[in-house]
Amino acid sequence: MDSPSVTPQTETGIQNMSESMFVGLCRKVGTSQQVAMRRDVTDIAEMVKNKTITSTLIMVMTSGSYREGFRMEGSDIDTMYWYNNQPVIWDLSQTQFYNVHRQSLILSVSSESPPGFTLLQLLSPRADNRVISALVTMNGGRYISSSKYREITCSDVVPNSTVHGPCGSGDIDGLEYDTAQCFACDFWPPSASSWIDRCHTWPQPQVVRDIVRSGCHFVAIGHKLGNHESNEWRISFSLAEQKLVYSMNHCQFLTYGLLKLFLKEVINNGLGDNEKLLCSYHMKTAVFWMIQQNTIPNWCPQNLLKCFWYCFKLILKWVYEGVCPNFFIPENNMFLSNIHGRAQNRLFIRLNGFYEKGLASLLHNSSLRSYIMNVLYNPRLSINCTDEYTLVSEVEFDEEIFPGVDRIGLILPLNLFFSMKYLNTVDQLTVSPLTQYQVLMLQVLTAFILHSAAFILQNMYSNTTKNKLMYIADRMSCHMLKLTATFGCISDRLYIAMYYYKTLRYTEALSVIEMTKVNLAQPYVMHNGTVDTERYTEAVGGQSWSTKLRHAVACNIKLNNRINYINELMKEQMVAIQNNDSTMVIPPLVVLHMLKFLCYRHIDTMRAQTALNDLQVLVHHDQGRYVDMGLRDISWQILGICQQISGNLQAALYSYQQSLKTISIQ
Incomplete structure (x- = not known):
């Protein structure tokens, strides 16, 4: 399981192919400059929001692949919401850091839950109405039921969302979203203290300190094999993971991106939703472990395919053993609930088939196939990927x-x-x-x-x-x-x-x-x-x-x-x-023509009609140049409003109907 096989077999051939893939991934996933830009604009917008709102309002954190800097097709937007006047503590001694008269304290009780999961006990007599509605009585205490809380809050952010894991999920203008109503803790979980001791080479000490100071969150889903599945909460390290991804070098980030693409376009290709046992979180976990264990001494463009191969081998090993250790709490086996028995065996056979093909299995990766073929047909091709800024104009x-x-x-x-x-x-x-x-x-x-x-x-x-x-x-x-x-x-x-x-x-x-x-x-x-x-x-x-x-x-x-x-x-x-x-x-031109029509109605009726005609031509005939396809419904609606004001009721009716059709298509 040591050397990936693909023609050409020489070390130079592998390096050339790695460099070609690096170029392809920079174009598909993004250069380091693009990724930095995406993160920076998300970070500063979130910082402004959360620094401005008061302690009685909800806090917001974008997480997942979008926050990490991916913009590939299928990169959904994950957003976490929580009230910072409802903090979670790990033991009663931590109550000294809070005003118990103004904040509703919640105690994490993990003694009866599997690793990585916990029960949340409400200590304060008063709390948010949604928390009160989700309470259940257990062992003489009041606990917040994750299943009840999830149902109550599922559509709080976006109406008509559907429950998906701990989130409310849906689709807006073709972009998938997940919104999770959760709770936050200012303290690092005691069950994850061993992670701090493991951080010898990666991440850097200042990153470790920042992660530990940031605490963790709790999302509304229990362990399928736990004793209190409907009431348990999963400890979420989303903020810590975001900081870890930020601390990756660009080759490490692209390796993570390649694994995500390989999962989507190769491993899960042709499988039904119930058969897709691996997810991108497993890919990310594999990259985390590989970086921290220092198995790969040099994460660079010339070694990109080796980096990918080592990570893929680790995932194959996990599937064979039926154990995927959570990066922060290794005792939490993330395969325990769904990758076992016959399902585990089928998945291993599928992955092993790709392993036996070696790096040639990447030829099934439609997004990047051309970059591999380019080197196979031109084995002496020299790829210059040292200056990635030249890859994007x-x-x-x-x-x-x-x-x-x-x-x-x-x-x-x-x-x-x-x-x-x-x-x-x-x-x-x-x-x-x-x-x-x-x-x-x-x-x-x-x-x-x-x-x-x-x-x-x-x-x-x-x-x-x-x-x-x-x-x-x-x-x-x-x-x-x-x-x-x-x-x-x-x-x-x-x-x-x-x-x-x-x-x-x-x-x-x-x-x-x-x-x-x-x-x-x-x-x-x-x-x-x-x-x-x-x-x-x-x-x-x-x-x-x-x-x-x-x-x-x-x-x-x-x-x-x-x-x-x-x-x-x-x-x-x-x-x-x-x-x-x-x-x-x-769209700005829709607003421009609308305002022009509205103003001229009071000054010059002929020019008003000309402005209305211009608006009609724009809405009827634009092919996405000035009117984004996702904004065609409001554009038709505004055209209808202007036509109704002008007295052309038949044209207005047609525009309103087109607006409704556009909404139904979207």
Whole structure:
């Protein structure tokens, strides 16, 4: 089980193939720069949210492959939620660190549970209503039932989610999500203390200290073979795992990515859901063990396939023995509940078949087959993978970063107080050491906060009879909106036009609209992450991302559904709130033509009809260039609203029907 077999068999051939695979994985999984960017923008957005909210509000943590930096097809978004006024402790002596009058303490009782699982006993007389509803009485104490809590909270975040493991799961616009309502503990689990002693070479001592200080979480699922399955909770090391993945070098991360691809495209290919016994968590665990045991002395591009092979051999060994030790609590055998008996035997035979083929089994990996064949047909081919920055062009990188920042850069100020808290948090972070990606992220976040605050302020004083207060509020709102135009993207100026329209300044609104239309029409402007490469490079190539954002990027318009922007969209926002959608996202050109139509209705009816025609052409004929496919439903709806206002009820009905069809297709 020592040497993987594949033609050519020479050491040089294996190195060439490894380097070719490294290049392929950088393109498929991402270069180290891309991965760092993805992590940084996620980290800073989460930091702003959690630093701003008060102790009575829920904390949020993105986890899983998306947080780790993967953006491959099938990379779902896992999010954990918990109240930080409901901490879990391991023993009663830890109560000294909490205010028992303001916090609902929960005690972990693991004496009757399998390794890695525990019962959660509520110590405080009062707690959140959902906790109270999930209580069961055992051994004279009140315990939180994981099965009851999971059912109660499954659809808290996204309506109509289905229970999947400890999570509420579903699909939004083709992107799978898992949301887990959990509990947090500030202390490292005693059952995982041996992990600290194992960390001699990896991870680094500062990473170990950071992980231990961060504690752990508890997710709502019990052990299938435990005595209290419906009431037990699994100890989750998601935060620790995220820090471990962050501490990997890029070859280690790509090896993990290759294992994930091999699992999906080779091992699980053609199997039914009930037959897919291995998951990506097992792959990650194998990489963790291989790095820590220092079996592979040099994780580098030239050794990539050897690294993969050693990890695959370890997984094969685990399946043969029926034991997959959890990385933090080795006594927790993660195969115990489902990989045993006949299922274990079938899985071993399948994996052993791939093992006997050697590295040639990677030819079944459709994503990367061409990179292997390239070397097989050209054995003397020299691959230069030392400078991975050349693998992805500047424009390709920008085509990912701007849509990525636009999608993730969303925080929702509930009122003016929260808006100011958000801005204060951003102000504090600006003096912290930040990466260039995090600076860009704060720029986008600040723009959204100011947009929201401007309309919140306008709504607060729109009905006041005190002209001075209304005048001051208007000046402040205008100042905030104009400020965003100096550092936001091109389409952010449409918020100014929206504000002018709402405050009946139609001429001023149209002036902003026309100027924005000219800017958006420039051939170098990036829409939906696509752009004319040559024109874009000529216009902003080599400049900072902050400059590119201001001069060459159009982002979607994002409306907080609890804020009234313009009356014509209020019904849509109310329906969205009923569907638990906190934000409305609209393509910028749809907003532009809508506002142009609404303004001209009060000035020039012929030009109003022209604007409506432009909107109709855009919605009817755009093929995803300016109207993202996931936003076609709201675009049809807005077209219908404008047609209804104009009196063309038949056209409006057709647009509404198209909107419903689009929703059903999605």
